[in-house]
Amino acid sequence: MPERADAARNRRAVLDATERLLAEGGGDHVSLDRVAALAGVGKGTVFRRFGSRAGLLQALLEERSRELREAVAEGPPPLGPGAPVRERLLAFLDGLGAIAERNAVLFAAHEQACAEDKYADPSYRFWHAHLAGLIAAGRPDADADFLAHALLATFDGDLVRHVTTPEDPRHFTRSVQRLALAVLGSD
């Protein structure tokens, strides 16, 4: 059974309102009262739809990264399967880095809201599994699981914001790519 028309409309309105609040005032400016008011819906609607504050941010994040996820899973190389490990890793970090740079505030708010459940988050698990797979393929002797966590830890929203400037908006991505190459080793 498809979503009812008013439900779909409200879903969109809530996501848009969240986005606007994030843009205009930082992560803790986004209270669910405010989101509901700006979206023109009741608070109950926000919770029925998204479950919690974390769920709302997660949904927004999922929307921003769906394209990358699909490209990684079944798109053409170098993002998708088939390219050499090194190219695929760089392409992936380029994609995820771009999302992080454009959505650093959202990343930060999401981390804050998820707290310790971060490692259970389906998006996180997907990125981690992909990274760990690439690292394991490139360096079978390494602790791919930990290294994947370490690389993802650099995507901390506050760190991204801290190193990103208007003059050099891709600085973060390039830095992470260099780090990843170092991890993979030069052989």
Add this chain to the structure above:
Amino acid sequence: MPERADAARNRRAVLDATERLLAEGGGDHVSLDRVAALAGVGKGTVFRRFGSRAGLLQALLEERSRELREAVAEGPPPLGPGAPVRERLLAFLDGLGAIAERNAVLFAAHEQACAEDKYADPSYRFWHAHLAGLIAAGRPDADADFLAHALLATFDGDLVRHVTTPEDPRHFTRSVQRLALAVLGSD
């Protein structure tokens, strides 16, 4: 003018109470109401002394890491000045890793409370400056500033908890050390 006797007593009681609450119930179990109640003081006392929730956790963290900070700044090698970069880096990560492994819950709670001010925190700035200095000395061509942030990002309390098991309590530290060596390069 030294601290008044009752003030010093209360300060100790509050820190101890915070520690006990952290141990028994995770980071969000530690509300300042509870801390005050368990310490047997009023809530106002906690705030006058520590300023905020973040300040309280910061003070506890500072207490746990003072020894390492002093050893790094002016102790004997390999922690203190004088040892070769590589040894000094490994010794430092060994020390900080040990603290993180023993205080993962505190680390996580502190990060949560600091939120975006994390990079202004004096402890963080000290560790970062030290790491960046070592990396710059070992690899003048690298982006030491970013790499230091990246290494410190792995000290995320939840990540430490996630990879630390009773069977292998130093797993985290060894992993970070290997990562640091990779960053420094094998030349």
Add this chain to the structure above:
DNA sequence: GAAGTAAGCGGACTGTCAGTCCGGTTGGTC
């Protein structure tokens, strides 16, 4: 197009928290 119904809706309500404030108390000093 009318009637039935389940899904959806809103916003008042609850419990909890960080942080403030101020009248009363007490440790240190002379």
Add this chain to the structure above:
DNA sequence: GACCAACCGGACTGACAGTCCGCTTACTTC
């Protein structure tokens, strides 16, 4: 022992996440 500045406690505020339930409405069926 008397004075006072520093300190104390806990009631108070404002804001928040999350719940609940009586009302409304979009779709279905005939």
